[in-house]
Amino acid sequence: MKKVKIALVNPYLGNILLSTVPDFLETNRGHFPPLGLLYLYSAIKRSGHEPFFFDADLEGWTHQETARHILKENPHIVGLTATTFTIFDAWALAKEIKKISPLTKVLIGGPHATIYPKETVMLDGVDFAIEGEGEKVIVDLLNNLFNNNGIVSIPGITQNIGGKINHMESEGLLSSLDDLTFPARYASDYKRYSSILAKRNPITVMMTSRGCPFNCVFCNRMGRKYRYHSAEYVLSEISEIVNLGIKEIFIHDDTFTLNKKRVVDICKGIIEKGWDITWEARTRVDCVDYEMMTLMKQAGCHRLSFGVESGSSRVLKSIRKEIDLERVKEVFNICRKLKIISLADFMVGNLNETYDDIKKTFRLVKEIKPDYVQYSVCSPYPNTPLYELGLRTGVIKEDIWLQYAKEPVRDFKAPVWTQNFTETELFDIVKKAYKQFYLSSDFIFKQIKRIKSLKQLKMQAKAAFGMFFQNKC
Numbered sequence: 227m228k229k230v231k232i233a234l235v236n237p238y239l240g241n242i243l244l245s246t247v248p249d250f251l252e253t254n255r256g257h258f259p260p261l262g263l264l265y266l267y268s269a270i271k272r273s274g275h276e277p278f279f280f281d282a283d284l285e286g287w288t289h290q291e292t293a294r295h296i297l298k299e300n301p302h303i304v305g306l307t308a309t310t311f312t313i314f315d316a317w318a319l320a321k322e323i324k325k326i327s328p329l330t331k332v333l334i335g336g337p338h339a340t341i342y343p344k345e346t347v348m349l350d351g352v353d354f355a356i357e358g359e360g361e362k363v364i365v366d367l368l369n370n371l372f373n374n375n376g377i378v379s380i381p382g383i384t385q386n387i388g389g390k391i392n393h394m395e396s397e398g399l400l401s402s403l404d405d406l407t408f409p410a411r412y413a414s415d416y417k418r419y420s421s422i423l424a425k426r427n428p429i430t431v432m433m434t435s436r437g438c439p440f441n442c443v444f445c446n447r448m449g450r451k452y453r454y455h456s457a458e459y460v461l462s463e464i465s466e467i468v469n470l471g472i473k474e475i476f477i478h479d480d481t482f483t484l485n486k487k488r489v490v491d492i493c494k495g496i497i498e499k500g501w502d503i504t505w506e507a508r509t510r511v512d513c514v515d516y517e518m519m520t521l522m523k524q525a526g527c528h529r530l531s532f533g534v535e536s537g538s539s540r541v542l543k544s545i546r547k548e549i550d551l552e553r554v555k556e557v558f559n560i561c562r563k564l565k566i567i568s569l570a571d572f573m574v575g576n577l578n579e580t581y582d583d584i585k586k587t588f589r590l591v592k593e594i595k596p597d598y599v600q601y602s603v604c605s606p607y608p609n610t611p612l613y614e615l616g617l618r619t620g621v622i623k624e625d626i627w628l629q630y631a632k633e634p635v636r637d638f639k640a641p642v643w644t645q646n647f648t649e650t651e652l653f654d655i656v657k658k659a660y661k662q663f664y665l666s667s668d669f670i671f672k673q674i675k676r677i678k679s680l681k682q683l684k685m686q687a688k689a690a691f692g693m694f695f696q697n698k699c
């Protein structure tokens with residue numbers, strides 16, 4: 227079997243959709259490692275093929291520069307990662323690569339290609355799209371790249387063969403996550419990843435589980451099926467991270483604390499090892515309790531983010547978030563008691579939301595007093611129940627995400643849920659809400675109390691700005 231050289235690339239993201247982040251913050255906000263590509267790197271390395279990794283976004287390379295750096299390594303194929311929000315840049319890079327080296331194959335994977343595989347390979351410059359989790363499929367592709375005159379008929383792969391689209395449905399999600407090799411952080415310039423929200427830089431990210439069993443209407447999770455790494459696997463991965471000299475971990479699981487026993491085992495393991503690490507995670511208020519949070523705090527958890535979405539029970543029901551507002555209040559109290567920094571995530575302009583409901587959200591924020599709050603205008607993402615409902619009921623007039631997938635344009639505007647409000651009204655409400663929270667005497671006083679040095683003052687100010695402008699994901 228021929229050894230295939232593949233370049234795995236995180237393109238420079240100069241044109242992310244919906245970016246409300248001012249330039250000065252965009253450059254200060256830091257960079258997360260592209261975890262998906264690092265998992266692929268490990269899988270490819272293990273299979274005997276030859277991967278190269280480039281983070282053009284971290285380097286700040288233009289697409290032209292990136293193409294030149296990549297092609298210096300003479301790869302047979304280039305794999306780019308893209309979400310729908312970043313496909314414009316991935317496509318621009320694909321075209322740049324083809325301009326210099328028309329025979330190099332280009333492959334796109336990630337959330338966008340998963341939703342729109344056919345549209346992705348119809349973009350000029352793109353040969354293949356991979357749907358879903360890529361670790362197994364990419365190896366299948368590399369094993370077969372030079373067989374059968376370059377025609378690859380493998381589940382999960384869509385190919386453009388001279389204008390004819392060969393789409394092979396994916397076989398679904400990986401069943402055993404513990405079979406995966408740890409993401410190849412060593413292949414990246416791992417000491418350069420950072421975040422203004424971190425206590426200590428450099429940082430890394432982890433995904434200790436994949437999927438989420440809940441059904442919020444606005445959410446697109448790549449397959450709802452929840453799967454997780456064992457506590458032993460997670461602890462060995464943390465051990466590798468510690469050995470790299472990294473002390474802060476952003477756990478990016480959709481709902482980290484879904485399985486209590488696993489969380490308890492992970493925390494006990496960290497405490498037993500005596501690792502000097504701090505970490506943060508995202509979860510739901512109905513998936514934590516006092517005992518678990520106490521242990522998490524002891525194990526280095528310093529911040530928790532909760533998707534609360536609305537202060538109105540009626541809206542929470544309507545968007546299928548199904549959390550109880552009393553529980554929200556209890557959990558934010560526990561955070562305060564345990565000195566875990568809390569972040570509450572809300573959306574404005576939800577399905578069936580009225581102005582009275584929005585007022586309830588603001589009242590709830592005042593009551594639960596989160597350390598940070600993140601508001602976003604409800605935007606129906608592609609392949610979500612909300613987007614489909616919008617198309618059926620006429621709230622969204624046409625399938626604009628599909629049109630965008632067919633021809634990504636730089637100035638595309640993601641749709642906003644305008645059932646009861648205009649777009650301008652919603653953005654005005656959000657802007658006002660941010661000001662009210664971050665410029666309140668409560669917030670400023672809390673920040674000042676926490677500050678012990680000038681360095682910390684700078685960090686707190688940056689963190690507040692980060693929250694202020696961070697978009698919802």
Ligand code: B12
Binds near residue numbers: 309334433607
């Ligand atoms: C962490 C996270 C963030 C972080 C960090 C992103 C980062 N660089 O790591 C932050 C907060 C910055 C962020 C920001 C945003 N995010 Co975000 N984010 C996530 C989250 C929760 C985890 C991503 C992750 O690390 N996954 C773990 C890895 C292992 O999975 P993966 O990246 O999908 O990679 C696998 C496959 O996709 C595939 N694959 C990926 N790339 C490639 C490439 C090739 C060549 C191949 C073959 C395969 C392949 O194989 C990988 C391994 O199995 C996901 C939801 C989720 N659960 O995945 C949302 C998600 C990716 N984000 C989303 C969105 C919308 C955003 C924002 C646009 C939000 C906003 N409005 O501003 C921004 C834009 C940022 C961007 N660069 O696109 C959406 C994307 C939906 C879409 N259709 O595009 C997701 C899916 C969540 C959702 N709402 O549904 N995000």
Ligand code: SF4
Binds near residue numbers: 438441446447480
């Ligand atoms: S919003 Fe959170 S809880 Fe709801 S389905 Fe998505 S990941 Fe799960």
